[in-house]
Amino acid sequence: MAEKYEGNEKDIFDYEHHQATTTPQNGVIVVVDHSNIQPPFGVVIATLLYCAEFVSAAILSSMYHETDDQFWLGLTITFMLVPSVLTQLTLIFVHRDLRRDRPLVLFLHLLLMGPIIRCIEALAVYFQAGKEEEPYVTISRKIRLREGGGTPMEWEVGHSERRLATHRNAFKRTAVIQAFLGSTPQLTLQLYATIQEKYMPYTRVALMSITLVSITYGALVCSVLAIQIKYDDYKVHVRPVAYLCMVMWRGLEIATRVTALVLCSTALTYWVAPVVLGNLLFFLLHPWAEFWMRRTSLPEHVEKNFSKVGTTVVLCMVTLLYACINVFCWSAVELDFAHCELIEKRQRWDRLAIYYSVRLAENIFLIVLWYFFKSDFYEYVCAPLLVLQLIICYILGVAFMLLFYQYCHPCRRLFRHNVDDCLRCVCCRGGAARQPPEVTLGLTPQGPYPPDLTSQLGFERETHILNDILDVA
Numbered sequence: 001m002a003e004k005y006e007g008n009e010k011d012i013f014d015y016e017h018h019q020a021t022t023t024p025q026n027g028v029i030v031v032v033d034h035s036n037i038q039p040p041f042g043v044v045i046a047t048l049l050y051c052a053e054f055v056s057a058a059i060l061s062s063m064y065h066e067t068d069d070q071f072w073l074g075l076t077i078t079f080m081l082v083p084s085v086l087t088q089l090t091l092i093f094v095h096r097d098l099r100r101d102r103p104l105v106l107f108l109h110l111l112l113m114g115p116i117i118r119c120i121e122a123l124a125v126y127f128q129a130g131k132e133e134e135p136y137v138t139i140s141r142k143i144r145l146r147e148g149g150g151t152p153m154e155w156e157v158g159h160s161e162r163r164l165a166t167h168r169n170a171f172k173r174t175a176v177i178q179a180f181l182g183s184t185p186q187l188t189l190q191l192y193a194t195i196q197e198k199y200m201p202y203t204r205v206a207l208m209s210i211t212l213v214s215i216t217y218g219a220l221v222c223s224v225l226a227i228q229i230k231y232d233d234y235k236v237h238v239r240p241v242a243y244l245c246m247v248m249w250r251g252l253e254i255a256t257r258v259t260a261l262v263l264c265s266t267a268l269t270y271w272v273a274p275v276v277l278g279n280l281l282f283f284l285l286h287p288w289a290e291f292w293m294r295r296t297s298l299p300e301h302v303e304k305n306f307s308k309v310g311t312t313v314v315l316c317m318v319t320l321l322y323a324c325i326n327v328f329c330w331s332a333v334e335l336d337f338a339h340c341e342l343i344e345k346r347q348r349w350d351r352l353a354i355y356y357s358v359r360l361a362e363n364i365f366l367i368v369l370w371y372f373f374k375s376d377f378y379e380y381v382c383a384p385l386l387v388l389q390l391i392i393c394y395i396l397g398v399a400f401m402l403l404f405y406q407y408c409h410p411c412r413r414l415f416r417h418n419v420d421d422c423l424r425c426v427c428c429r430g431g432a433a434r435q436p437p438e439v440t441l442g443l444t445p446q447g448p449y450p451p452d453l454t455s456q457l458g459f460e461r462e463t464h465i466l467n468d469i470l471d472v473a
Contacts, residue, residue: 037129037161040122042221046171047119049214050087050178054080054112056207057186063203072193079189081112083182087174088114094170115174122167129160142235172221179218180324183211184258191262212255219250219329226332230345231411242408245400252397253329256363256390264366267373275366276327283323287335296337318342330355330401347415356398363394 057080064073088109092098095118097105108117143152157165190208194200223246228236265272315337325331334344334351367387374383405412 037126037164040119040126040164040168042175043119043122043167043171045217046175046178047115049175049210049217050084050115052210053178053183053186053207053214054084056203056210060190060201060203060207063201072189075189076186079182079186083178084112086177086181088112090174090177091115091118091170094166094173115171118167118170122164125160125163125167129158129164143233172225175214175221176218176325177321179215179221180321180328183214183218184254184324184328187211187215188258188262191258192265195262195266212251215254215328216247216251219254219325220246222325223250223332227410229333229343230347231414234411234414236410238410239408242404242410245404245408249397249400249404250329252393252400256394256397257328257359259390260363260366260370263370263374267370267375271369272366275362279327280323283326284319287319287322287337291337315342326355356401360394360398364391367391 057076061073061076061080064070064076091114092106092109097109105114105117108114142154187208190204190211194204194208220243224236224238227238261272261276264275319335322331322333322335330352334348335342336344367390371383371387409415
């Protein structure tokens with residue numbers, strides 16, 4: 001998979017800065033200039049977050065060692081090393097280093113410095129690109145959405161562009177792993193330690209801030225990858241205002257979720273574990289239960305060299321990551337093991353509404369439990385105001401999510417339903433005669449189905465969607 005040009009990196013050029021033929025054949029615009037490669041900002045950001053979190057966690061661990069806090073020390077080191085090791089394994093797997101003679105790179109991975117050398121390699125490829133003319137590797141095809149419809153396009157993909165795409169995809173995977181298998185438990189632990197010890201050293205505050213940024217960035221990557229996977233045939237261009245909406249949506253959602261869990265755990269320590277484990281088990285078993293109910297076989301070609309056992313192990317790891325994401329925030333994708341692409345590509349508004357309704361009710365329940373069973377530590381805190389703030393912050397996060405899907409989603413013109421349809425149906429629920437008989441979840445169709453613009457391409461897609469599946473992992 002890594003040797004192919006992966007689908008979610010097909011949008012790494014700006015159409016306005018390229019020279020395209022004015023007389024396309026069969027309505028397809030052919031882009032012939034592929035020298036303008038976008039900088040690998042995602043690679044740099046993921047590397048900086050990785051290094052900052054590792055260094056701050058190491059400094060905080062030394063502080064715990066000096067104060068002889070063995071419990072906090074052990075958990076902090078665990079949440080620092082486990083995601084770091086998984087990050088090294090992911091980068092080695094994507095770049096196929098075990099099949100090549102690269103002892104220095106493997107040694108740096110053993111020292112947990114793999115992201116640094118990979119970032120240097122990506123920057124070297126970027127700065128050297130375009131200095132020498134290079135033949136293209138393949139032809140990439142997508143549809144550019146416009147007000148009047150879609151414009152099929154194809155363009156050449158060079159060696160440098162493909163190598164940068166591999167680096168970008170690898171770091172997207174590591175950013176998600178670092179965020180939800182490392183930063184999330186680390187933030188939860190340090191916030192709990194702060195409340196229990198009743199003081200906030202600057203090192204711990206710095207680590208908590210970095211982990212919150214890392215989790216928000218990982219959730220942002222999940223959202224963008226979900227869009228690119230579901231709309232693989234289209235040129236996805238996310239505007240800055242859309243990124244702003246997603247940052248506010250994800251930041252508020254994650255911050256209030258972690259705070260609710262930690263506050264409840266300080267008042268009812270042993271009662272929060274069933275809540276978290278119940279969430280985790282539900283999201284772990286739900287995709288497999290649906291797969292069993294459909295009575296289909298495991299998908300093939302997840303990795304060409306994998307056996308059935310290897311495929312099952314990979315799917316279990318993907319499910320674990322999927323469950324960890326959904327415990328704290330919406331993963332933006334639905335796993336479907338009965339489908340060859342492993343991802344449910346329809347926009348499931350019903351599951352989105354159910355998830356946020358249940359999560360809002362669960363957060364309110366946890367906060368109310370904390371309010372009634374809180375300790376004397378909060379006697380100088382206005383508890384009702386804090387409860388109200390947490391509830392409002394989560395509702396604001398949901399509001400930013402609705403704003404994103406209604407106005408800022410790059411492929412919103414392809415939706416058959418949108419947020420305003422649901423709101424109109426909820427407001428007009430009393431007029432049952434006006435509701436279409438097919439609607440059971442408060443949604444009305446906007447009109448006819450969107451046109452199948454992919455038929456305008458007239459040829460098979462160059463890449464397979466399974467190349468993008470591990471981007472979520």
